[in-house]
Amino acid sequence: MNAVLAELLTAVALTALATLAGWFAAGERGVGLMALSALGFFFLRQLWLVLRLIQWARCPLGTPTPSASGAWGAVFEALHRRGRLASAESEQATQELDRFRRAAEALPDGVVILDGRRAIEWMNLQAEACLGLKAAVDIGSRITHLLREPEFLAYLDSPDHRGAPLELHTQRNPGRSLQLQAAPFAAGRTLLLVRDVTQLQRLATMRRDFVANVSHELKTPLTVTLGFVETALDALGNTPPQEIAQYLQTAAAQALRMQQLIDDLLTLSSLETDSPPPLEDPIDAGALLTDVHREVLALSAGRHRITLENTGPKGLLGSARELRSAFSNLAGNAVRYTPDSGEIVLRWNAEASGGARFSVRDSGIGIAPQHLPRLTERFYRVDRGRSRDAGGTGLGLAIVKHVLERHQAVLQVESEFGQGSVFSAVFPPHRVQS
Numbered sequence: 222m223n224a225v226l227a228e229l230l231t232a233v234a235l236t237a238l239a240t241l242a243g244w245f246a247a248g249e250r251g252v253g254l255m256a257l258s259a260l261g262f263f264f265l266r267q268l269w270l271v272l273r274l275i276q277w278a279r280c281p282l283g284t285p286t287p288s289a290s291g292a293w294g295a296v297f298e299a300l301h302r303r304g305r306l307a308s309a310e311s312e313q314a315t316q317e318l319d320r321f322r323r324a325a326e327a328l329p330d331g332v333v334i335l336d337g338r339r340a341i342e343w344m345n346l347q348a349e350a351c352l353g354l355k356a357a358v359d360i361g362s363r364i365t366h367l368l369r370e371p372e373f374l375a376y377l378d379s380p381d382h383r384g385a386p387l388e389l390h391t392q393r394n395p396g397r398s399l400q401l402q403a404a405p406f407a408a409g410r411t412l413l414l415v416r417d418v419t420q421l422q423r424l425a426t427m428r429r430d431f432v433a434n435v436s437h438e439l440k441t442p443l444t445v446t447l448g449f450v451e452t453a454l455d456a457l458g459n460t461p462p463q464e465i466a467q468y469l470q471t472a473a474a475q476a477l478r479m480q481q482l483i484d485d486l487l488t489l490s491s492l493e494t495d496s497p498p499p500l501e502d503p504i505d506a507g508a509l510l511t512d513v514h515r516e517v518l519a520l521s522a523g524r525h526r527i528t529l530e531n532t533g534p535k536g537l538l539g540s541a542r543e544l545r546s547a548f549s550n551l552a553g554n555a556v557r558y559t560p561d562s563g564e565i566v567l568r569w570n571a572e573a574s575g576g577a578r579f580s581v582r583d584s585g586i587g588i589a590p591q592h593l594p595r596l597t598e599r600f601y602r603v604d605r606g607r608s609r610d611a612g613g614t615g616l617g618l619a620i621v622k623h624v625l626e627r628h629q630a631v632l633q634v635e636s637e638f639g640q641g642s643v644f645s646a647v648f649p650p651h652r653v654q655s
Contacts, residue, residue, distance in 0.1 A: 331415030339363050339377065339411070351415045353393035364413075368393065377403060377411075388418075398422050439482065442475035449475075488546065488620055503654060504537045506577075509545060510569055517552040517565070524561045533569035533577050536654035539628045547624040550617035551581045551644045559585035559641075575650030582643045588636040596634060597622040621646070628652060 273287045274297075286301040322343075331348030333341060340363050344356055352368065359367060365374055368391055376387045386402040400416040449472040453465050514529045521527055537544065555565045563584040572578055588596070595601045597618045618632075625632050629649050636642035 329416075331413075331417075333364065333413040333415065335364060335411040335413060337409035339365055342410070348413075348415050351394065351397065351399055351417050352391065373401070376401070386416075439479060442478045442482075446472045446475040446479075482616075486616065488616075501538050502541065504539060504541045504544065506534060506536050506569060507531060509537075509541065509548065510567065510579075512545065513548045513552055514567060516549055517556055517567070520553055521556050521565075525556060525559055525563050525565050527556075527565045528567070530566060530568045530570070533571050533579075534653045534655050537577070537648065538652050538654060543624045543627065547621045547646060548579060550621050551579075551646070554617055554644070555581045555583040555585065555642075559583045571653075572647065575653065577648045577653045578645050579648075580643055580645040582641065584641040587638040587640050587642055588634075589638045593634055593636065597632065 277284060277287055286297045286304065288297065322345075326345045326347075328345065328347065331345060331351045333344040333348045333352075336342050341354075341360050343360065344352075344354065348354070349356055354367060365377070370389060370391060372387065373389055373391075386400045389399045389401055390397070391399065396419070397417060398419045400418045402414040402416075404412045404414070406412055449468045453460075453468040453472070456465060456468075510529060510531055514527070517527055552565070552567060559565055565584075566582045568578075568580045568582065570578055570580075622632055625646055629652065631647050633645040633647060634642065635645075
């Protein structure tokens with residue numbers, strides 16, 4: 222820039238001198254000096270346009286090109302077209318990059334882009350959540366400095382990491398099971414896909430446990446039933462009829478237990494599948510509670526003091542069959558886990574929020590705090606031996622939980638070991654009919 226300016230000043234001075242000399246000189250010398258002055262003016266104009274071009278090149282992108290006539294006008298117009306083309310391409314590239322980032326953010330899996338040094342160039346929000354990282358802090362850091370699990374480092378170093386994905390449990394996000402898949406792409410970069418498979422593994426474990434529990438629960442009564450039937454068959458010729466009848470009654474009781482287990486499994490399966498929501502039928506709460514009270518009295522057979530307190534709303538909206546099953550399960554559990562001569566209270570009352578509450582309070586054995594979070598798991602029993610002796614299938618509270626969820630209600634449990642329990646079904650206001 223300084224060199225061009227110096228040349229411009231020199232050209233101005235020389236042109237001025239040539240013009241003055243040609244003005245005062247006569248003859249051929251005057252004509253030559255005037256021609257030299259014209260040539261200097263032309264050279265001066267070129268330097269001035271070059272100076273304007275350099276100044277324009279130093280301006281921010283998008284600054285309009287200088288205007289000129291002649292050949293320089295064509296040059297400036299060509300530069301203007303090229304600038305517009307470059308600006309359009311840059312804008313298109315920015316939009317494409319923005320679309321890519323929005324698409325990557327919408328993916329259910331985590332996406333991390335690593336450069337040739339394995340430094341993080343970019344990652345989406347799901348990757349941050351899965352790996353326990355923060356883009357604002359960790360972009361630019363090497364991922365091997367952030368995730369130091371040996372199996373992860375070995376996976377990145379292996380030449381065949383495009384094969385089976387890596388199952389990883391990272392200390393930065395304990396309790397999660399991650400599935401990582403690395404894929405090399407342009408310019409030595411690596412695309413790292415991260416998927417949270419914690420829930421899938423939990424469901425797989427639950428499925429295996431469910432199959433094992435069902436097999437175990439059916440095997441015991443089936444073995445007892447077959448044993449007594451075979452004993453009765455072998456003893457037909459030399460055993461009194463009363464003893465044969467006792468064998469068959471025991472076998473029938475075990476068969477009934479298997480039938481109850483299968484019925485509960487079918488009920489739970491229908492509740493867990495994508496079945497339609499419960500009907501919005503009006504239910505007479507008083508009649509429903511009376512039926513449940515009558516069932517509980519029959520189940521207790523006079524061994525407990527059972528009372529019903531009904532001060533709540535007159536009706537509910539929902540499925541009478543499902544709610545009767547839930548209420549009966551809660552009341553039946555109280556009978557099974559309350560010693561003889563114990564007290565059981567069934568209560569139906571209104572809530573201050575406008576909803577309603579069905580609660581079952583017993584003076585039974587109570588539940589230790591460590592068992593409370595798992596009570597609604599299928600086949601989970603606090604006392605397995607006592608539950609089987611009482612005729613429980615281990616599915617009652619799981620059924621109650623699903624029925625209440627379908628009615629937007631919640632199950633609340635209050636219990637103290639050795640002091641009894643209170644199980645409550647709390648219904649929202651829109652399910653209550655006053």
